[in-house]
Amino acid sequence: xxxxxxxxxHDDKKGVARRCLALLLLVLIxxxxxxxxxxxxxxxxALPVETSLAIGEQALLDRSIAPREARHPGQSAFRLVSxxxxxxxxxxxxxxxxxxxxxxxxxxxxxxxxxxxLAYRLLEAADRGVRxxxxxxxxxxxxxxxxxxxxxAHRNIAVxxxxxxxxxxxxxxxxxxxLLDFERIDHRMHNKxxxxxxxLAVVGGRNLGxxxxxxxxxxxxxxxxxxxxxxxxxDASASFDKYWNSPAAYPMETLDPVGVNxxxxxxxxxxxxxxxxxxxxxxxxxxxxxxxxAVQRLVTGDWPMQWTATYxxxxxxxxxxxxxxxxxxxAQVRRTxxxxxxxxxxxLVLVSPYFVPGEGIAARLGDAVKAGKRxxxxxxxxxxxxxxxxxxxxxxxxxxxxxxxxxxWELKPADGSEVHKRVLPSGASLHTKAMLMDGKTxxxxxxxxxxxxxxxxxxxxxxxxxxxxxxxxxxxxxxQSDGQRAWRVTLARGGLSxxxxxxxxxxxxxxxxxQRLQAWIVRVLRLDPQL
Numbered sequence: 001x002x003x004x005x006x007x008x009x010h011d012d013k014k015g016v017a018r019r020c021l022a023l024l025l026l027v028l029i030x031x032x033x034x035x036x037x038x039x040x041x042x043x044x045x046a047l048p049v050e051t052s053l054a055i056g057e058q059a060l061l062d063r064s065i066a067p068r069e070a071r072h073p074g075q076s077a078f079r080l081v082s083x084x085x086x087x088x089x090x091x092x093x094x095x096x097x098x099x100x101x102x103x104x105x106x107x108x109x110x111x112x113x114x115x116x117x118l119a120y121r122l123l124e125a126a127d128r129g130v131r132x133x134x135x136x137x138x139x140x141x142x143x144x145x146x147x148x149x150x151x152x153a154h155r156n157i158a159v160x161x162x163x164x165x166x167x168x169x170x171x172x173x174x175x176x177x178x179l180l181d182f183e184r185i186d187h188r189m190h191n192k193x194x195x196x197x198x199x200l201a202v203v204g205g206r207n208l209g210x211x212x213x214x215x216x217x218x219x220x221x222x223x224x225x226x227x228x229x230x231x232x233x234x235d236a237s238a239s240f241d242k243y244w245n246s247p248a249a250y251p252m253e254t255l256d257p258v259g260v261n262x263x264x265x266x267x268x269x270x271x272x273x274x275x276x277x278x279x280x281x282x283x284x285x286x287x288x289x290x291x292x293x294a295v296q297r298l299v300t301g302d303w304p305m306q307w308t309a310t311y312x313x314x315x316x317x318x319x320x321x322x323x324x325x326x327x328x329x330x331a332q333v334r335r336t337x338x339x340x341x342x343x344x345x346x347x348l349v350l351v352s353p354y355f356v357p358g359e360g361i362a363a364r365l366g367d368a369v370k371a372g373k374r375x376x377x378x379x380x381x382x383x384x385x386x387x388x389x390x391x392x393x394x395x396x397x398x399x400x401x402x403x404x405x406x407x408x409w410e411l412k413p414a415d416g417s418e419v420h421k422r423v424l425p426s427g428a429s430l431h432t433k434a435m436l437m438d439g440k441t442x443x444x445x446x447x448x449x450x451x452x453x454x455x456x457x458x459x460x461x462x463x464x465x466x467x468x469x470x471x472x473x474x475x476x477x478x479x480q481s482d483g484q485r486a487w488r489v490t491l492a493r494g495g496l497s498x499x500x501x502x503x504x505x506x507x508x509x510x511x512x513x514x515q516r517l518q519a520w521i522v523r524v525l526r527l528d529p530q531l
Contacts, residue, residue: 040181041166045254049245050158052103052198052237053131059099061199064299065229076230077305078464080444080472084214085291087206087225088114092285093295094196095121102132103240105193107446108140110209111147112216117279118208119151120272126156133157135244137189138164140207145169149259150268152252160249162189163321168256187321189243190446190457193236200298201233202226203313203462204444205433212431215285219386221353221431222411222480226444226462229305235313239460246318308466312336314445315460326455333447333459340437340463347374349436349477352449353429355379356393357401361449366404377401378481380430381410381498382508388515391508393450395519398489398496408489409481410498413510428485433461434473441465442473 056062068077081087095102095118102125109115126132134151138161141148145168152159165185167173178185194202204225210216212223228236243249253260280286297303317330328335341348348368355377357365365375382391401408411430435443445461447453480486483500487509490497498505508516 040177041164041184044247044250047245047251050133051241052195052234053101055198055234056100059197059199060097060299061094061099061197064301065199068301069230072230072307074231075307075309076228076232076311077307078232078311078462078466078469079227079303079305080469080476081202081204081225081227082223082476083291084206084212084220084223085285085289086294087202087223088118088213088215088285089289089291089295090200090202090225090227091118091194091208092121093292094194094200094202095125097200097299098125098130098196099128100130100197101195102130102197103135103193103195103237103244104133104208105135105189105191105240105243106208107137107188107190107192108207108209109136109144110140110207110211111144112210113275113279114213114215114285115209116272116275117285119147119268120276122157123151123154123269123272126154129156131156131158133240133244134159135162135189135240135249136160137162139188142168142174145256146259146264147268149252149256149261150264152260153262153265159252160244161252161255162243162246162250162318163187163248164250164255168259183324184321186456187323188457189248189318189321190453191239191243191315191460192446193240193460195233195237195240198233198237199229201228201236203228203236203446203460205431205446213285219413219427219429222428224432224434224444224476227305228462230307232311232313232462239313239315242315243318243458248318248321306466306468308464308469310465312463313460314463316458318458320456320458323455331454333445333461334454336463337435337443337447340441340443341435344368344373344437346372347436347438348376349434349474350375350377350449351379351430351432351434351477351480352377353380353385353431353433354390354394354448354450356390356450357397358451359397362397362400362404362406365401365406369405374407375405376407376409376477376481378409378411378430378477378486381412381487382511382515382519384411384413384427384429386429388511388518391515392519392521395508399491402489402491402496409486410489411480411486412484412500430480432480436470436473436477439474440467440470442470 102122122132141161142165148159151157165177167177192206202225205223206212206225211220214220314333314336316332320330323330368375385391413427433445433447443461443463447459447461453459487498487500498509
């Protein structure tokens with residue numbers, strides 16, 4: 001039910017455009033200048049197994065969290081984090097609190113304001129003696145290779161790149177590698193985890209960069225995380241260790257031994273010091289912001305969290321990248337969600353930025369409605385989608401979904417509310433990946449409702465049962481699907497209709513001719529497997 005049996009590119013759908021560009025360049029580049037003899041990735045050198053450091057008793061996070069864990073044996077506590085500023089503050093503040101370890105796993109890490117400030121905090125922690133491990137997928141890391149190599153030069157920071165490209169820069173090498181080794185590099189690690197002292201973890205949909213924390217002057221993502229304490233943090237750490245020790249995780253020293261040097265680290269320090277000084281001077285994402293003050297309530301015990309013993313941290317096997325056939329043993333997240341969705345009795349809410357249902361999912365959602373269940377879906381509108389062509393893979397199934405009784409909402413790029421202007425100053429694009437089942441069970445993670453998340457990307461997330469958190473998630477869905485923030489899509493005579501309660505449209509609202517053309521081409525050519 002969660003994915004059709006076809007393959008589509010990763011959650012960062014700009015990868016589609018990059019692949020198309022690569023193929024176009026290959027055609028345009030004369031044969032004499034085409035790359036030749038491009039190397040395939042060699043097996044990673046054997047490395048000793050590294051594991052997360054054990055929890056302690058003396059660090060600030062130990063002293064504040066351990067007593068609460070003791071009062072809730074067998075349970076873990078969760079907090080839904082929807083505000084970008086709070087999501088940033090949790091990561092930055094926990095880096096300052098950490099005394100033993102920081103483990104960071106991400107798909108994207110931008111060298112912008114918030115990305116640089118988080119790197120500054122990691123470097124600051126490493127200077128204190130904290131062991132820092134950074135695991136980044138190479139779809140984005142390759143373009144920031146020099147910065148990651150510089151970080152790896154610190155004696156207390158280890159950087160590994162997941163499923164790396166052999167070439168570390170340049171377009172031609174990338175094209176050649178794509179042609180020679182596409183089956184391998186088509187698999188990516190999409191997981192996002194931030195763990196401090198094995199006591200506090202953050203998992204969910206956010207990468208590290210301005211648009212994920214509401215700090216971009218252009219378009220910001222509407223996103224969602226779980227902040228967690230308790231045994232679930234050790235589950236997240238165990239998953240991190242599995243990826244860290246995977247043969248697909250290559251140390252920067254192996255990929256770019258020249259780039260890992262003291263001079264590069266010194267230059268990076270200067271740049272990060274300047275960014276931190278500017279942030280402190282301007283007050284942008286400084287430590288005295290309201291969100292940071294709220295997060296500090298964690299150590300006093302009055303940071304609102306919900307305890308539950310019914311939860312499951314789920315992550316795909318990192319060897320999923322070698323999977324040639326559909327294998328549910330390695331596609332752990334899909335299997336977990338499939339079981340949860342099949343158990344729904346009355347109400348299912350799906351939130352996915354890139355909703356590519358395919359015939360199979362569309363039919364199964366329709367069958368659920370026929371069985372008396374309510375099914376609601378929130379995804380991006382064409383104008384809010386960061387890659388218009390991707391919208392074609394979803395829009396081809398809109399009428400089928402609506403005819404079967406599925407309820408659809410599409411997020412607007414912005415609205416007129418003061419809160420929305422404050423949190424999302426210029427525009428919005430949905431990035432939340434979440435499910436709500438029967439008003440009591442919910443999932444938050446990195447998993448998109450598309451075939452790529454099912455079969456190609458490594459994904460993760462947390463499935464929990466908690467009526468208070470489910471109620472909070474229902475309120476988030478209600479706000480995001482409200483007419484100020486989204487259009488309700490319905491069937492109308494002669495086609496589809498979009499309405500926010502004040503205006504009605506007969507075609508994708510506010511979209512340009514170019515956007516509609518891109519979506520139409522993909523829809524007509526049925527390019528779902530390439531999205």
